[in-house]
Amino acid sequence: MSQIGLDDIERLDLGDPVAFFRDRFEIPDGVIYLDGNSLGCLPKAARERINDVVAREWGQDLIRSWNTNDWINAPTRIGDKIAKLIGVKSGEVIVGDSTSVNVFKCLTACLQLNSDRNILLTETGNFPTDAYMTEGLAAIAPDRITARLVEPDAIIENLDDTTAALLLTHTHYKTGRVRDMKAITAAAHAAGVPVIWDLSHSCGAMPVDLNGCEADFAVGCGYKYLNGGPGAPAFTFVARRHQEKVFPALSGWLGHKQPFAFDDTYTPGPGIHRFQCGTPGIIGCAALETGVDLMLEADMAALRSKSSALGDLFIQLVEQRCGAFGFEPACPLEAEDRGSQVSFRHPEGYAIMQALIARGVIGDFRAPDILRFGFAPLYNSYADVWNAVDTLRDVMTTNEWNQARFKQKAAVT
Ligand SMILES: *Cc1c(COP(=O)(O)O)cnc(C)c1O
Numbered sequence: 001m002s003q004i005g006l007d008d009i010e011r012l013d014l015g016d017p018v019a020f021f022r023d024r025f026e027i028p029d030g031v032i033y034l035d036g037n038s039l040g041c042l043p044k045a046a047r048e049r050i051n052d053v054v055a056r057e058w059g060q061d062l063i064r065s066w067n068t069n070d071w072i073n074a075p076t077r078i079g080d081k082i083a084k085l086i087g088v089k090s091g092e093v094i095v096g097d098s099t100s101v102n103v104f105k106c107l108t109a110c111l112q113l114n115s116d117r118n119i120l121l122t123e124t125g126n127f128p129t130d131a132y133m134t135e136g137l138a139a140i141a142p143d144r145i146t147a148r149l150v151e152p153d154a155i156i157e158n159l160d161d162t163t164a165a166l167l168l169t170h171t172h173y174k175t176g177r178v179r180d181m182k183a184i185t186a187a188a189h190a191a192g193v194p195v196i197w198d199l200s201h202s203c204g205a206m207p208v209d210l211n212g213c214e215a216d217f218a219v220g221c222g223y224k225y226l227n228g229g230p231g232a233p234a235f236t237f238v239a240r241r242h243q244e245k246v247f248p249a250l251s252g253w254l255g256h257k258q259p260f261a262f263d264d265t266y267t268p269g270p271g272i273h274r275f276q277c278g279t280p281g282i283i284g285c286a287a288l289e290t291g292v293d294l295m296l297e298a299d300m301a302a303l304r305s306k307s308s309a310l311g312d313l314f315i316q317l318v319e320q321r322c323g324a325f326g327f328e329p330a331c332p333l334e335a336e337d338r339g340s341q342v343s344f345r346h347p348e349g350y351a352i353m354q355a356l357i358a359r360g361v362i363g364d365f366r367a368p369d370i371l372r373f374g375f376a377p378l379y380n381s382y383a384d385v386w387n388a389v390d391t392l393r394d395v396m397t398t399n400e401w402n403q404a405r406f407k408q409k410a411a412v413t
Helices: 006-014 019-024 044-058 062-068 071-085 099-113 128-140 181-190 271-275 282-297 300-325 349-358 382-397
Strands: 093-095 119-123 146-150 163-169 195-198 217-220 235-238 341-345 364-366 370-374
Touching: 006 382, 019 282, 044 062, 044 282, 062 071, 071 093, 071 235, 071 271, 071 282, 093 271, 099 119, 099 128, 099 163, 099 195, 099 217, 099 235, 119 128, 128 146, 128 163, 163 181, 181 195, 235 271, 300 341, 300 382, 349 364, 349 370, 349 382
Parallel strands: 119 146, 119 163, 163 195, 195 217
Antiparallel strands: 093 235, 217 235, 341 370, 364 370
């Protein structure tokens, strides 16, 4: 393959049909941000929107805002917008709580749909919160519920008439490998098993077609590719056909049919409403809505195609320019099998990443030895990829990473 040079990079950026979105984000000077898969950048419009929510809606309008500024419908209104990104209908998505809590909601819903089955099946090596939530649930009622963790390749053979739910992540957080949602959902359905898809690393990064796959449940993050801000509310998808069969385990007052009747007993609200639990965080919702609106302006197919190209370029450049330094690809090399990230193994991965971050190239490290670089096609450029690999090469050539200060583990990696 021919060598890639800076003129190629310039040509790619000039021909990028979504390049203009970059200006809509706050990107600090001197930073090459390749961590939008962990915490997306700040949309400039979010700052204004949050100021308005705080100063006017909260400061002046106060409690009247639940009606006059439509606070009360934020969870379903934003849910309907996210629905468009994941191939589902209006009324199938609700925003609120964290992804972990929403996993709990979906797992308990599956246990109700399959009251004669006891196994919550999930895979090893996944982002741990998913498996942890199955453990906690099983601990409530060990005679009724069993959490089972199997190797990623053994999922299908472990589906049987004792399986109450299959919980899988669509795009793997470390390797970026994308699961075949349609085939796996079909295989699970053949065994009578509903599937919960965790879309944390997929939503906003690639087209997702939950309804086309006849998916049952899904959850996902607001603060990654949706650029909803730190700790943004997450979302829950429940297929229309399941919604009213579920009596929510988290039966909070705002999921009630008539919250303001203040009844002594719980009657679930219609459809997706019952999956709301308590009062939504309105400031967080406002930031998330801005991020989602921005994403809806873009063509998802164009974003996916750019993200694939950014990942391919990164892999090629590491091979071309850092070939001597022992980086082993830990992600699929084919873009169609990969999410919007690339990862490499290196025994000194932690220190190397800290040295990169000190130089303003922000990716992240995932134990034990993975350097992860995420690409947010809305705001990353081809030049970002070039400059990141250039810095990596420099950090390796000069041995800059090999300093005690880069080996000190911080609380958050
Ligand atoms: C980031 C991520 C989460 C985050 O869960 P929170 O409860 O929102 O902190 C969950 N699952 C996966 C697969 C993730 O990548």
